[in-house]
Amino acid sequence: MRWFGFGFNAFEQICVHGKVTEDAGSDVKVTCPTELKSHVETSSCCLKKPGEIRASWSRRASLHLDGDSCVCLAGFVTATSVESCGVSGPKTCGCTDAVISEYHLTLTFPGRVEVWDIQKKESTPKWSMEINTQSDHTLKLPLVPGGYITNKPPFYHSLSPCLKAKSLALGAEHALLLCVTGDVYTWGLGSHGQLGHGGLTSEEEPRAVEALCGMPMSSVATGGWHSVCISAGGDLYVWGWNESGQLGLPSQGVRKALQQNQHTQQGNLGQEVKSSEEELQEVEKLKEFFISIQAFPALLDVTPSCEIKAVSCGSRHTAAVTTTGDLYTWGWGEYGQLGHQTLMSSDEPQRVEFFKEQQLRVVEVVCGTWNTFAAAIKEELSCS
């Protein structure tokens, strides 16, 4: 299984910057999926292909979870250290799961969870807590038995056992919980419709998303201000903010940008160009057609007759993997995070052609804030 990354790379979290200093743009914005290579040749664990990936805005964490498990960090490192792989800083050896943010690396070990400050080089975690891993060892961060861990103090928050939490996704200002029953709960700020209850009000306590009652969900993900979930039948539901087309619904901002781009291209080719005032009026006429906030879950047709297997979100984009091994992306694209070899945003799901062209079958996707990481295997090796 090989991992590929595309999108924001200002901290070399996808690949090392090229020596061509003139083209700073292509260093920072990787528009074409690029295979992840290990950064540190000396450390033996890094030569293993990463099993799992976690990503924040400026970093990427590679999790090696078989045998001598450990976490390797790539991307922004504080001036005091260059190496990763737990030589100093977080001691990750033996960990069972990890989550990374701008400030912290959160690690679970058998019986405890630790939060390390990765802005400073310290030899002990900033915070830790004992957890009862006997009860449920399938829980993934940020869930821990009895509750969940956030990025800021207080780190631990309890969750009612009645909820029977299965998996949890945390956005910039809200939370999306999937229960064992297939029900979905949300809480936090709702001003962008991301709670899915039909309004813009906030919820302090977990509240069931009634619109999805009776339809069991199998997987949930959150972006900065949007929520996504996959039903047991492989359908994708979206709600929240659509200002960059991250819901895959018509977005005024995206259409205006596309028009302006056409405008510039037509101008360059010497073609006759409509006045910007005319174009503006055209877009404004269709105002009722655009969706800026979707406060109730909406079914998104990613691609006809395909089931969605996995989904992940960056702050303002979404990436989904189909059961047939294709990767679709949509939303904000100005850093190349959609992987379509352009810097345009898109309000419609589009297939990342690179994998098809390379005869690679995508099996997993994980998004960082402004980038996307996809795991793929060679097509011939998969069972069709």
Added chain:
Amino acid sequence: MKTSSSVAQLWPQISAALPASEDQFLLLFSDTVESSVLDLLKRSRRHLYSQTSNSSLSLNAQIVLDYSWEKLNTGTWRDVDKEWRRVYSYGCLFKVAALCRGGPSEDELRQAIRTCDMGLLMGAAIMDNILQVIVGILQSQFKKSCEDGDDQGQPEVKRMKTECPLVPVIREELAVPRVKCPSLESFKTNYLLPLKPVVLEGVIDHWPALNQHPWSIDYLRSVAGCRTVPVEVGSRYTDEEWSQTLLTVDEFIDRFISNEAKGLGYLAQHQLFDQIPELKEDIRFPDYCCLGEDDEDHITVNAWFGPGGTVSPLHQDPQQNFLAQVMTPQQHLCQFQTSSRHEHVELANQVEVESPDTQRFPEFSKAPYLECVLQPGDVLFIPVQHWHYIRSLELSFSVSFWWS
């Protein structure tokens, strides 16, 4: 647009406003700002003071802007840490530098002015309000290039809506009293202390806005046309279709004042005079504000500018209010409410003041109210906590002073 010698003067002027060297350009932030972001700010600073290409500076500036923009949109605006607004302003500064360093085109100048405005509107003051200083430099440059390079010339002033609105007749017993130039003592005794509304006449006749630079659409365009301001779109903020957007003053006038606009646009409750000092020079603080406890720095001055038909729904202000009318008449209805608080709120949200549903709100028809039509030069005193409702009859520009 031809590159005139004045454009060559632009970067030296901006450069002179910036710290002389990289060492003197301080980047100090609290722990709220992650070290990764600080790293990018330092990279931008390095690009600014070295000979690297503008594209690197521009790229880093944009990353800073995009990241801080996300922070500005996280949580409620009130809870956004001021540090992120400062970071946003630094992003604007670096972006403006990248746009202006290489002899900017007219389009780049516009973008730079807009970027300064975004920093002034959404950011927080940095480096002695350097964005305000720079936008002043850019505006002078922009005016010069408009004078030099304009081939078509300004299109003739578009016809504005000129139908004469029906000025309502105010019944004697319902009229807000009018007084010409009362002394401080008599204003205090008769109106301020008993909290009675009054229209003061003749107290702003000395304003340049009514004398040396009489405010008109053309004047506003020439002083502030290229500046970006927040505009409310829709009939009133209690409606579903209401929204806010950012437009240049020229665009606002073109779209909502000059032509037959479909909807209403209102430049409302905006501290325009902090953003555009040239306009601030045309107005003065009413003398009567000295009767309050605050000094001038703590008086909030807002602009209210829009076509006929704009509405401020029934509401109260938490401070005393002087509402000065500068351009053309604006109707004003003043409401007294003597009922309980709960009903006040209900009334504010539901009552259509001009045709109140007296069956649902029987108290309303009995509640005494006063009304007036403000002419240019009038100043209405709205006592603190008095409910009021304002509708413009035609093109109107008012300035409000909130004081205690």
